[in-house]
Amino acid sequence: MNNKEKWKLLLSEKRFRDKSNTIDDDGRNPFENDYGRLISSAPIRRLQDKTQVFPLAQSDFIRTRLTHSLEVSYIGGSIGQSVEKKILLEKGDIEETEIGYLSSLLRVAGLIHDLGNPPFGHFGEEAVQKFFADFFEENGDFGLTNLEKADFVNFDGNVQTFRILSKLYYFGDNRGYNLTYSSLASIIKYPSNSLDGNKDPWTEIAKKKFGYFVTETESYRQISEYLRLNNKRSPIVYLIEAADDIAYSAADIEDGIKLGIMSIDDIVDIFGKNLERNRDEILRELDSLKSLMAKNKSIDESLAVQKFRIFTQRRMIEAVLNTFRDKYEDIMNGDLQSEIIDVSDASDIRKAYKKLQYSIFDDKSILKKEIAGWEAIYGLLDIFCNACLKETFKASGNNYEARLYKIISSSHRTIFEKIEKYPNDTYRRLQLVTDFVTGMTDSYAINLFQELKGIKL
Numbered sequence: 001m002n003n004k005e006k007w008k009l010l011l012s013e014k015r016f017r018d019k020s021n022t023i024d025d026d027g028r029n030p031f032e033n034d035y036g037r038l039i040s041s042a043p044i045r046r047l048q049d050k051t052q053v054f055p056l057a058q059s060d061f062i063r064t065r066l067t068h069s070l071e072v073s074y075i076g077g078s079i080g081q082s083v084e085k086k087i088l089l090e091k092g093d094i095e096e097t098e099i100g101y102l103s104s105l106l107r108v109a110g111l112i113h114d115l116g117n118p119p120f121g122h123f124g125e126e127a128v129q130k131f132f133a134d135f136f137e138e139n140g141d142f143g144l145t146n147l148e149k150a151d152f153v154n155f156d157g158n159v160q161t162f163r164i165l166s167k168l169y170y171f172g173d174n175r176g177y178n179l180t181y182s183s184l185a186s187i188i189k190y191p192s193n194s195l196d197g198n199k200d201p202w203t204e205i206a207k208k209k210f211g212y213f214v215t216e217t218e219s220y221r222q223i224s225e226y227l228r229l230n231n232k233r234s235p236i237v238y239l240i241e242a243a244d245d246i247a248y249s250a251a252d253i254e255d256g257i258k259l260g261i262m263s264i265d266d267i268v269d270i271f272g273k274n275l276e277r278n279r280d281e282i283l284r285e286l287d288s289l290k291s292l293m294a295k296n297k298s299i300d301e302s303l304a305v306q307k308f309r310i311f312t313q314r315r316m317i318e319a320v321l322n323t324f325r326d327k328y329e330d331i332m333n334g335d336l337q338s339e340i341i342d343v344s345d346a347s348d349i350r351k352a353y354k355k356l357q358y359s360i361f362d363d364k365s366i367l368k369k370e371i372a373g374w375e376a377i378y379g380l381l382d383i384f385c386n387a388c389l390k391e392t393f394k395a396s397g398n399n400y401e402a403r404l405y406k407i408i409s410s411s412h413r414t415i416f417e418k419i420e421k422y423p424n425d426t427y428r429r430l431q432l433v434t435d436f437v438t439g440m441t442d443s444y445a446i447n448l449f450q451e452l453k454g455i456k457l
Helices: 003-010 030-039 042-049 065-091 101-112 121-139 146-153 157-168 181-185 214-226 235-258 264-274 279-295 301-326 328-332 347-361 364-388 400-407 410-419 425-438 442-452
Strands: none
Touching: 003 235, 003 328, 030 101, 030 181, 042 065, 042 442, 065 101, 065 235, 065 301, 101 181, 101 235, 121 146, 121 364, 121 425, 146 214, 146 425, 157 181, 157 214, 157 410, 157 425, 181 214, 181 235, 214 425, 235 301, 235 328, 235 347, 264 279, 264 301, 264 347, 279 301, 279 347, 301 328, 301 347, 364 400, 364 425, 364 442, 410 425
């Protein structure tokens, strides 16, 4: 199959079921239709109270998962427009009638890429993983297979995203949002199950982590077969991963400056120590911005860093486009074993931003809130998982376990009772609890834990 045929599949309308009827004059392409299904839904809205970097921030300036996702969506769409115009049309790999499809698809991918992240972000992921490692060590495996246990011990927000999109969002049937296959494939960064993946050290990027739970194995198989992915990454994954890197690496320092955690001198120091290829160009820009601040008192550090973010993001986008062109065949075949940004001419910029982020992550105000979030997530899982394996964990009755069952959201209970057909009941019960806890916002998780522990009523 040549690349033009691959793009024909990647940009197709294919879904698990036919979409609902729309008005005759609907001029949207398939991925604009997907965006419309998503943008007004509750899982998207919950991102406004989920941590990006600064947990439970009181400032209305600081980014949340929602504002971050919107930024990734925009950057992804912008990259998509450039790829269409500068690469795909020149190669003849897409038709004129398909212009705009890739940028729309990347806007969808950006909007949904963090949808499954638990409260308190990656630290919340670690809390889930640690809880289940402890839970199985202390109580045994409850008859679960190694694969089933690995789903919990290696819990990952990206994997949960696929589950939310393809099943958990209840809209009357078992297909969730019923998005296009390509929109769903865009968030499967590591197309392996939890045993085949999570390899350390990994030699194939698909094995670095994992991409789907056992309950979504068949859904992934159908997507991979239709799109001819051969259990490798979709080309869209590489592009949205680059957009994500560009968005959060540069944006985090903007928030750090606003909160007084770092200064522009910190940026100059760390970039000076970590830049290689782009050293002269970047340091000149920083010197220019410092001179501008000295001459013009209306230009403060916050504004200067916003200008620096824009400057570096433009450089990274340019490098991503060049690398996509240079590595085109490997990306189309899913054979590139690195992130695009890491093999681009802007890799040192990304490296410098990573070093800078460590100084933000180590701020005491962040650490204290992350620890509080860890305790809440671990504690909620402890309460609900110990209850869910008892026969009394059901809607009928007024005992302790029944009361906990009734606290779980009605949509999750509907999926558990009517939609999820996986045969292992113990796995399903643990997954119900995991779906519920990881779907919470930061504030709800903290408040519910305190209420159930009697800390506040």
